[in-house]
Amino acid sequence: MRNVVVTDPPRADLTTATALGEHGVATVHEAQGRTGYLGPAFRPAWPGARTGGTAVTALCWPGDNLMIHVAVEQCREGDVLVVATNSPSTDGLFGELFATALAQRGVRGVVLGSGVRDVAELHEMRFPAWSTAVSAQGSVKATPGAVNVPVVLGGQLISPGDVVVADDDGVVRVERERAAAVLTASRARAEKEEANRARFRAGELGLDVYGMREKLAALGVEYVPHAELPEGRA
Structure with missing residues (x-):
């Protein structure tokens, strides 16, 4: 794996991403031919969470959230942070302090192929988070990974700038180049x-x-x- 941080990748139109988020996961999934769904393992940390935004990706090592810290700097208003690990992990790589930093930057949520913690605080903050586990297990900040490279979650390839839609039904990815067409189909x-x-x-x-x-x-x-x-x- 190349240890690289890609800065300012092209993003889908934010108005389009917002509108897709309003339609929700089930509608968008069906509208794009039943594709892009990350599967039932990705669950919201608290009920009622809903978002649609553009992906900033981070590839981490299990039990190590160093690259999430790096990714925060690359996030801007309207983004959704998408975190993958290069082998399976349920460790709680994300919690309330990360959410505080991201909320300040206008980030609309996080999707992790690992664990999340501080669930009560995330609920109180109304910061949307989806993960495959809830775990108090902490992490280190030691091993380099990558930011804004394509990652795979739930069998779906997510590239930086793609649209991520998430709600109580899970998470779906819309390719950046198809976002406008999928919005038309969703409507x-x-x-x-x-x-x-x-x-x-x-x-x-x-x-x-x-x-x-x-x-x-x-x-x-x-x-x-x-x-x-x-x-x-x-």
């Missing part, structure tokens, strides 16, 4: 869901809203009165 999906929601409120069934009756017939599903079943059994 279309949200409009369609609102129309469907109105139909459900009016008492319609999903079978009709989604046009599934013909599909069921084509699949051979039969509706049979109970009285016509042999001995009352299917």
